[in-house]
Amino acid sequence: MEWLNYHHLRYFWMVAKEGTLKQASLKMAVSQPSISAQIRLLENLLGENLFRRSGRRLIMTDIGQMVFGYAEEIFSAGQEMLAALKQTPGNRPLRFRVGITDSVPKLVASHILRPAFEFPRPVHVVCREGGLDFLLVELASYRLDIVLADESASRGLQVRTFSHLLGKCGTTLCAAREQAARLRRGFPRSLDGAAALLPSEMTSLRISLGRWFDSAGIRPKVIAEFEDSALMKSVAAEGLGFTAIPSVIVKGVQARYGLETIATIKECQNQFYAITAERRLKHPVVLAITERSRSDMFAGK
CATH class of the missing domain: 3.40.190.10 (Periplasmic binding protein-like II)
Structure with missing residues (x-):
């Protein structure tokens, strides 16, 4: 088994953070050739190039970015350990x-x-x-x-x-004030063909909503799908369509985004x-x- 030399990793980490050998050299009080040699040893161990040149700057390769992510965790954890040990x-x-x-x-x-x-x-x-x-x-x-x-x-x-x-909790449909008032009338038929802002396909809430729409015999017009639920609510606040949220956070959503309730669907469960x-x-x-x-x-x- 090959063992990682953490001194080599630290030299790479510092160059990646500083962007140039010169800045890393000044920060660590180590000569630039020494730092270059240490990084080459790390690259030889990993069998990958960690940097590519762009003018005077060193840009991380895709592998370099992955290694940097691990290095960040390793050295941050080390600093946290030292800080924690100084406390009672x-x-x-x-x-x-x-x-x-x-x-x-x-x-x-x-x-x-x-x-x-x-x-x-x-x-x-x-x-x-x-x-x-x-x-x-x-x-x-x-x-x-x-x-x-x-x-x-x-x-x-x-x-x-x-x-x-x-x-677990039910699902609340909500929208901007005027749109919510309009969709409350004749609910749930009012949702048929209405502009909808929904979570991404294959999420549990989207699947649950799809089943409920089918059982109610309605087909909203899905104009956007979101992985980011906060963005979904922000777009709904612009009056661009109705959206769905877990009922447990409805008060917080109304206060933060100014959305109003259309209806709560207890059969559409969030877990x-x-x-x-x-x-x-x-x-x-x-x-x-x-x-x-x-x-x-x-x-x-």
């Missing part, structure tokens, strides 16, 4: 690494995570976003403590994870999960957000 044991921040799938609305995620910021002990929260499959691999590799998702983990994925239901690498919840912050979600946020929804 009782005051050292508890590190909490959470992955949030793209399809979970930001307001839902922030409400679920609130106990982490109110925890009696200092907590350093690290949030990462991405697709569910990617985040589950990170979770299984113990680079995350928890994944927040609006669907349970797929059994087809070759990683061992456990899905804990935090709660939110805390996915962990172990069956039993152990991390104290995971326990706190799970208990708060079940007893408060989703209680009676």
Whole structure:
């Protein structure tokens, strides 16, 4: 097994951050030829070029950008460790690494995570976003403590994870004031042919909405699909179409975006999960957000 030389990685990391050998040399008080030699050794080990030249600047290759991402995590974690060790044991921040799938609305995620910021002990929260499959691999590799998702983990994925239901709620259709008032009249037939702003296909909310539209015999005109739920709400606030949100955050959405309710569909359910690498919840912050979600946020929804 070949072992990574972290000194070589640190030279690469500094050059990538500074943009030139000269700036990195001044920062590290090491000669430019020495830095170049260390980076070449790293490239030889990896079998890849990490930089390409653009004038006087060094631009990272695609592989270089990937390596830089790992280097950032490694050296940032090292700095956090040194800072934490300088504090008394009782005051050292508890590190909490959470992955949030793209399809979970930001307001839902922030409400679920609130106990982490109110925890009696200092907590350093690290949030990462991405697709569910990617985040589950990170979770299984113990680079995350928890994944927040609006669907349970797929059994087809070759990683061992456990899905804990935090709660569920209905779906509220909403729009800008004038449009909402118009669509409330004759609901649900009023939605037939109406401009709709919906989540991306294959998301759990989109699938649930599609089933409800079919059962009601209506076909809205989908004019846009969104991976970013915040952008979807912003476009709806411009009066360009109606949209759908989990009922648990309707008050926050109305206050932030000025949207008004058309109707709430209880049959169209949203479910939110805390996915962990172990069956039993152990991390104290995971326990706190799970208990708060079940007893408060989703209680009676």
